[in-house]
Amino acid sequence: MVSESRRRAASDDAKPDVSWKDASDSVQGSVMADNSTGNQSAYSLVPPLRVPAVKTSTQSAYAESIGLTDTVILREVVHVIDDFGLTEFAAVAATYGQDRFGYVVTPNVDHLIRYYEDAVFRAHYRAAEFILMDSRFAARLVYLLKGVRLPVCTGSDLTAHLLAQVIQPNDRIVMIGGDESQARQIAGRYGLHNLKHHNPPMGFIHDPAAVEACLDFIEQSGPFRFCFLAVGSPQQEVIAQALKARGIARGLALCIGASLNFITGHERRAPRWMQKLALEWLYRLLQNPRRLARRYLVRGPRIFGLLRRSRVVLRKASHQV
Numbered sequence: 001m002v003s004e005s006r007r008r009a010a011s012d013d014a015k016p017d018v019s020w021k022d023a024s025d026s027v028q029g030s031v032m033a034d035n036s037t038g039n040q041s042a043y044s045l046v047p048p049l050r051v052p053a054v055k056t057s058t059q060s061a062y063a064e065s066i067g068l069t070d071t072v073i074l075r076e077v078v079h080v081i082d083d084f085g086l087t088e089f090a091a092v093a094a095t096y097g098q099d100r101f102g103y104v105v106t107p108n109v110d111h112l113i114r115y116y117e118d119a120v121f122r123a124h125y126r127a128a129e130f131i132l133m134d135s136r137f138a139a140r141l142v143y144l145l146k147g148v149r150l151p152v153c154t155g156s157d158l159t160a161h162l163l164a165q166v167i168q169p170n171d172r173i174v175m176i177g178g179d180e181s182q183a184r185q186i187a188g189r190y191g192l193h194n195l196k197h198h199n200p201p202m203g204f205i206h207d208p209a210a211v212e213a214c215l216d217f218i219e220q221s222g223p224f225r226f227c228f229l230a231v232g233s234p235q236q237e238v239i240a241q242a243l244k245a246r247g248i249a250r251g252l253a254l255c256i257g258a259s260l261n262f263i264t265g266h267e268r269r270a271p272r273w274m275q276k277l278a279l280e281w282l283y284r285l286l287q288n289p290r291r292l293a294r295r296y297l298v299r300g301p302r303i304f305g306l307l308r309r310s311r312v313v314l315r316k317a318s319h320q321v
Helices: 004-014 020-037 061-065 086-094 109-117 119-127 136-146 155-166 180-190 208-221 235-246 259-264 272-276 280-287 289-299 302-308
Strands: 077-082 101-105 173-176 195-198 226-229 251-255 310-315
Touching: 077 109, 086 155, 101 119, 101 235, 109 119, 109 136, 109 289, 109 302, 119 235, 136 280, 136 302, 136 310, 155 180, 155 251, 155 259, 173 208, 180 195, 180 259, 195 208, 208 235, 226 235, 235 251, 272 280, 280 289, 302 310
Parallel strands: 077 310, 101 251, 173 195, 173 226, 226 251
Antiparallel strands: none
């Protein structure tokens, strides 16, 4: 049997010479390159920019996959949502495999606002393989304002379903975020014998060494069936995109926010009737008004105006499965 130290050494020898800073710079660079050249793909649109419209000679593969051209009006931000409900996407996730890497993002109202305003955040979403609507409130608002019906697949429901119905006891699972007691609780409840857990320190995303340690932990733990990134947004999207840029990790990563807190009882989720009425945000606000008042009552209402100035595209699943 090869010792752990020898295995890690061999892995280090095979690791491409790509640092966390290199991956971060590649995201910033791609956004800056898109903007400076006037490339008008769906995810490189920044509202304040005023640059000449430049029609590229070939259409981007991503734009083609969602039926867009590269000459979308520059100030129109396009939100792309995949056509998956919980049951449909659980089946896709179950067969994703461990010979490639991809990641899932789960936009809610706060994410849609950040997506509109932040070009780097749009780049994180652009690199995601799956974009699943997390918010029933946002889905209803999109239908009201845009006439587009969006399926909802919340990160919390998806995480609970994968743990209970898809993951097998010996599957390699990586959990980023949550404390040791939560990791033990999840491993015990679902009979997981191969759970790898890492909890980065608070504010780790601003510390390159801490980010590198997190990325290295995930890469050394692979290949995995699923990696649950539960460190909040935009930190989890930053980590997911960096993993993809480095090209080492194998498996499916899911950006799931507070889902593990709900599963372990550290936070209470809204009753089912409130979820169905798209009032889960109100329940969370009442549970923790000091932390969430600004998010839901000050920042949140901006979504009404931003969606009016945006386009929403429902991306059919046939090209992904």
